Amino acid sequence: MTTPTTEQDVLALAQRARAASLGLALATRAQKDAALLAMAEALLAAQEQVLAANAEDVARAEAAGTPEGIVDRLRLTPARLEGMAQGLRDVAALPDPVGEVVRGSTLANGLELRQVRVPFGVVGMIYEARPNVTADAAGICLKSGNAVLLRGSSSAAASNAAIVEVLRGAAEDAGLEADVVQLVPADSHDTVKALMRARGAVDVLIPRGGAGLIRAVVEESTVPVIETGVGNCHVYVDAAADLDKALAIVVNAKTHRPSVCNAAESLLVHADVAEAFLPRVVEALQRESVTIHGDAAFTAYGGVVPATEEDWDTEYLCLDLAARVVPSLDEALAHVRRHSSQHSEAIVTEDQAAARRWVAAVDAAAVLVNASTRFTDGGEFGFGAEIGISTQKLHARGPMGLPEMTSTKYVVTGDGHVR
Secondary structure, eight states, X not given: OOOHHHHHHHXXXXXXXXXXXXXXXXXXXXXXXXXXXXXXXXXXXXXXXXXXXXXXXXXXXXXXXXXXXHHHHHOOOHHHHHHHHHHHHHHHHSOOOTTOEEEEEEOTTSOEEEEEEEEOSEEEEEEOSOTHHHHHHHHHHHHTTOEEEEEOOGGGHHHHHHHHHHHHHHHHHTTSOGGGEEEOOOSOTHHHHHHHTOBTTBSEEEEESOHHHHHHHHHHOSSOBOOBOOOOEEEEEOTTOOHHHHHHHHHHHHHSSTTSTTSEEEEEEEHHHHHHHHHHHHHXXXXXXXXXXXXXXXXXXXXXXXXXXXXXXXXOOSSEEEEEEESSHHHHHHHHHHHOOSSEEEEEOXXXXXXXXXXXHOOSSEEEESSOGGGOSTTTTTSSSOSOEEOSSSSOOEEOOSGGGEEEEEEEEOSSOOO
């Protein structure tokens, strides 16, 4: 149970965010874009202090024996810091969703009806490890007119504190209230519980992290939640696949950055191409230090370990991959239905009928044909920095950019109309 003091502290942050959100909702695009560009430059100017804070977090994680995949998510480098700054610039370059007319008409009685995009108001983010989310979430929320309460994990406490300090200062220098971006202390799990119970003070919560975190927020929160999901992503190599394309896609999907949610975790290969493809893909993956957890067809090759039932449901977030041979497209679809986390599912095939069947039958936020699962990303989709990838079916699904961070309201304009 949270203490009254913790609840009061979190509610006080939410009240400050609410006050700041009222001014932010009225800010022009020029004002918001100026703040975003100032944030980007301030991050780079403060590179030394941000990286020093991050080094503290990384050292603490390594000393605690944290798995390398999680440490990689935590680690910042000059290149990753530049990527965070570029994400803010990209968001500044995008159209402002606030005020966009979703639909409009003039009714038979002469009333003018418009449905327009408006900010949520106050957004709470609960997330693990990745300090780049701090800048991404702040930028997207600011551009969409929302104040944000950022509750990162204790493992990234020093990094997040340094980043938020920089972002708040830049926002204030650009003429906005600093409280449009606030950090919720990560020193106690009670602050998470208080944030989840702040219904009325916080408009929406977005959890971003592992399955346990997301499940806890969805099941325990009284604040409305946009559910982001884990990524047990599959690549299926069809009987009609171009095997050169398939090899490049599998290796990229697994090894490009294995610690993120759009990395492939499972490989399915049609039996008709297994004899030709398996030796090539096993060699290529092992050359990249991937440990393959395979069925009997895969374990015929040296270094492949036998897969367990648990492997088919595992989001490894490291250089491990579950793999099996399937007798048909139907069995590949059945396997995905049983084990998918509904994130991203890819087919490699030159058969248009098979591709259409896959697209129609697979239930996922993103379905890919002859492309790596690594493309399921707000930046790759042209949305700018994303706030998360939603695997739910209400309001938003897939990479969540600016439009997904708004609600709508109806504006009804008359001339003395009465009913």
